[in-house]
Amino acid sequence: MKRLILLGVLAFGVLASAADITWMSTQFTPIAEGEFVRSQILAPFAEETGISVDLLNVEYAEFASRIEAEYQAGAGEVAVLCGLHGDLAPFAYALADVSGITPGGTISPTLMAKGQMAGKHVYIPLMQATYLMVVNVKALAYLPVGANIWALTYDDLLAWAKNIYEATGEQKLGIPAGPKSLLHRFIHGYLYPSFTGYQVLAFDSAAAVDMWNYMQELWQYVSPAAPTWDAMDTPLLSEEVWVAWDHTARVKEAIVQRPNDFIAIPSPAGPAGRGFISVLAGLAIPETSPNPEAAAKLIEYLTSPEVQVKILQGVGFFPAVAEASGAVPAGALQILAKGVSAQAASPDAIVCFIPGGIPDEYKKIYKDTFYKFVIQGQPVDLEFLRAQATRMRELYLKAGAPYPAPDGK
């Protein structure tokens, strides 16, 4: 019996290594997603090129230790990697320069530049998720003169919300500020970088004071029910709000139900630029990759517009490739994809990454400040901002974590 098991294990080992290359990924970990990638994306690739790929789904801890171990050993099994920017960035030293690889479609220079570190090009963007604005077409009639809907500024947004209020008597701007909302993302990844240029470093700057004063003014036109909302799809559908900001996944349902009534547009720009968060996943090749040529072919294939659209449909992540946005079938996903790629391609973009490696308490620091100055409407108080900034710095200091982009350069 023991011998049988041993044989079985050996046979399995042989079968498993029968694939030409191994693709280790922290993404597509839900079983359904993994299955989708294997059958709908990797199987056609094997047919097309004759290269069979074994997708290895792992948690971050295993991902990290395996990259490190193979690098130390100077030889490895893993040919290609897929991870979030934050998964890959710490291993820049162990990753090969991929600047020689031509992606299957056009990737905007802003996105592409994110893979630039340690003097080389470490990864090629694969897919992204973000937060943006969704607008009911009824609101377009009140757009301030001269404002470009695809390149709004925060001043435009204020004038727009004011116009709507004066015309309808209702506060139709929506920002999710409920207990389980993603309000903290709006503050650290949108407001702060747009007004101050940083997520953390300028927390208590003069520009931050201006920003909080601006928010107090804007808040007059934000629906008073905002502190009860966790996601904006429902208030958009009930038309309690016409203009809303939220994560793509949290507004998608509104567009799916009424695709003709909504458009998705980039978030506004402030004095420092257009700050927005990119949840960016990329493809990298370890220095120790046993088959860099096949790996490069896989990367070209995965960044081709057709495959990018498949990923959007099967996994819900948006394309990194410009041509793919046009190739998304009409409907809700196309409306969202158009907004996502317009935002990513903004010339004044300040791409922000989500802080990592620090306790989640940082969310509370952003939210509490918002709660005090904006929701409670207390006067903007520099002393309080300084105290909160100190708390924030302590979190990073204690954890020894780097500041996220755009701060940590």
Added chain:
Amino acid sequence: MFPVNERLRKLLGTDSLLPYWLLLPTLIFIGVFFLMPLFKAVSLAFYGDTGFTLDYFKKMVSDVRFFDALKFTFLFAVTIVPLNVATALAMALVLNTGFRGSRFLLYIFALPLGIADLAAGLIWLSIFTHRGFLNSILYALGIVERPIHYLSYQNINYTFLSVVAAEHWRATAIVMVILVAGLQMISRDYLEAAEVLGARGWKKIWYVILPLLKPSLQSALIIRTIFALQTFAVVLALAGQITPVLAGEAYFWQFLYRNSHVASAYAVLLMVISIAMTWVYLRYLRSKTEVMRG
């Protein structure tokens, strides 16, 4: 005596030990599922990586929302509990007269008991929300020109009253059930004697029924006050972040900001307040017999 019994008897010791053996399963249950977590929670609040510390309590008190949470927790408790008890007492007295259909009414009154508090919060949310039932009705009747925002920071009193209404609807039933049981335990003899001596109506309620109902009132008050201090789901559903409460802050620290230490500090504070309130009730609401006994 059967031999098996004999053996068991030897094993268990004398008869005087038997009650303790019988209590053992319950004690183990309470120990494992109540005392151990309690001990763990308390130690989480006081011990960090570097040993004993009051930092978590300092963090709790210096929290921007702490005093708001404390204020609203007490405001809700002192508003809701008396309302609960007064309404439940009225309902129980009416039901206790035993008129035709009183049994049916008892079940109707007790319905909210079967509804989870978050579900109750959501039911009331559908009433008070901007496009909810209340606004629809008021608008249809021409009473309001445009929907009113009941649940908003600008109308914090409306928000407060909405939560009070929802909690009152949800929690009165449990008090009523306790009081109905208490009323049914009052011997008919006392009531008849009172009537013979000429006590009717309010007099009978005030001088006979209420004093006899004191033990039930006491337990109802203790239960309701403790639960009112822990009110959280209804507040969360209706008011979101508008009216923070202590139990909600504990939840957020645990699940949103992932700091079990500060969450436990909040929990310990709530426990201390609950124990203090219970002591107050036990001290000042003792029935005559208890007072006589000492």
